[in-house]
Amino acid sequence: MSDHALVGVSTLTSTKARRGVGTGEGPDARLATEKALGEALRPLEGQQPDLILVYASVRYDLPTVLKTVNAAAGSAVVAGATSSGQLQSGRLTEPGDGVAVLALAGGGYRFGLGHATGLQADATSAGRALARAALDAAGPVRSPHEAVLIFSDGLAGDQQELLNGIHKVTGFQIPVIGGAAADDRRLAETFVFAGDRVLRDAAVAIWIGSDRPLRVVGGHGWRPTSLPLMLSGVEGQIVKELGGRPALEVFWENFRPRGGPDTTLYERAGGYHSEHAFGLIQPDGSLLIRGAFIDADGKLRTFSPMPPYSAVQVVSCEPDDLLEVGEQVVESVVGDEEPAVVLVFDCVARLDILGKRGHEEARRLQEAAGGAPTFGYYTYGEFARTTGVAGYHNATIAAMAL
Incomplete structure (x- = not known):
């Protein structure tokens, strides 16, 4: 049986969104996280964050990473995953290093956080309970527009079956975006984060309520x-x-x-x-x-x-195909809006193909996002479900603007 839990909730606020992104590198988990967290919180100018996303290399002591984040998070929803490199504000952090942090406050969002374990035993049931826990955590009042952001153990279970279970709760109207956790290409162990917990064989979901439409776009270039x-x-x-x-x-x-x-x-x-x-x-x-x-x-x-x-x-595919599609995906989610941040989930297979041009991709994605910072990581699979049930991808890039 899967073990499911409601983890946390952040309430709806109406102020204009403030956001900050930060990165930290080097061998010490606490110092790298403190640097990333400090950079992310500084632009909030003392405002309490509602959401903190954390992406980290598996080389770090992950409980220390989350302990450091949660000490400053207050009542914010905290979630994330291990990665095979991160990208933020036009910069690529290569696989094998780095902690990346996003802090978001205000903007008319409601966030509800849930998690479920037992993906390998029954991914469909885990997905259903996961989505239900996140919805319950978001509170009884529904927002005009909603989406679900998910992180899953990239080496556990059938990811499409996980999405099938989520669909039993969301239906066709609510888009799903997210990524499967990675481990610097080691293909050994991947982890997801829920509050102060480091989890395996698990998935984390954030139910997002919004005053404006939340558009999910995916593309691949193959x-x-x-x-x-x-x-x-x-x-x-x-x-x-x-x-x-x-x-x-x-x-x-x-x-x-x-x-x-x-x-x-x-x-x-x-x-x-x-x-x-x-x-x-x-x-x-x-x-x-x-x-x-x-x-x-x-x-x-x-x-x-x-x-x-x-x-x-x-x-x-060819590298130029991947670069062009990445730009198109980000441009599509930004549209005529001025979002606070563009969340990006990019497959490490794309990075393998791009090679040294991965740094070019990070720059081009940021140029496509305009004034909003890009924030993402390289995954072992991407979630981008907008119509129908299918929506788990490989070698694809997916994005959503907040």
Whole structure:
């Protein structure tokens, strides 16, 4: 059974939003967090924050990070996740270092925080209880516009099933945005934060009530390189057959390493070759991206299970495609508004493809956001659900403005 708890609530305020973002680096968890927290709180000029988001490398003593934050948080809702790098205000913090903090006060928002454990045992039930706990924490008065912000253990359970459970509470009208926690590409342990708790096999949700619409936008920049194929043989995350043929044959026909077919088989960790992936074809013709790799046993795997007999295409991308789509996503959520901050959830697979151009992406995202700072982290999967039930992505960028 999952363990679910209501964690905290921040009440609706009508003042203009104030926000600050801060970063801290170096080996000492307390000092890095104090620096980031100080930078984030300074622009509030003594106003009590309503929301504090925290992203941190797994290299740090995470209980110390949260203890430091909560000592200054007052009644603010505190949540976040471990990352594979962060981006804020046009700056990239590379995987392996850094604490990033956002403090937000006012703006006509109501925040309710809940968490659920037991994703691996029953992700759907965990998602349903998670969303219900966050909604209850937001209080009995509903806002004109709402959204759900979630952080999940990136290595626990079926993330789409978690989203399915959340959908049982939110329905079609309430968008969902967020990211799966990461661990500096180690693929060992990821964690989420709820108040002063560091959690595994868990997810955290913030129910957001707002006086203005909350728009969620996602984009990926991947393009099909194959005809549609039926996923004719799949077992969990192992892809066995595509179109009735051995999956690896189709892999070698369509997944072409940039160094050519003689390139050492994917020297990256775990055999992951990020320039190619699968696109799950949706009813409207759009694609949900699923990262693909060959494991140590020579089996073709995806990072998330794909439904049997679904239609897929092999997809590929170039760095310029990713940079352009990132700008478009941020421009779309900003629109004609003047938001306080743009929340960004960016897949570490995109960072792998961009390489040194990751710093360029951070700058371009900030330029697209205008006067609002960008604040985000590199994830092991992104949540961007706006229509229907599906909304868990790989190798995608998602954003929402507050």
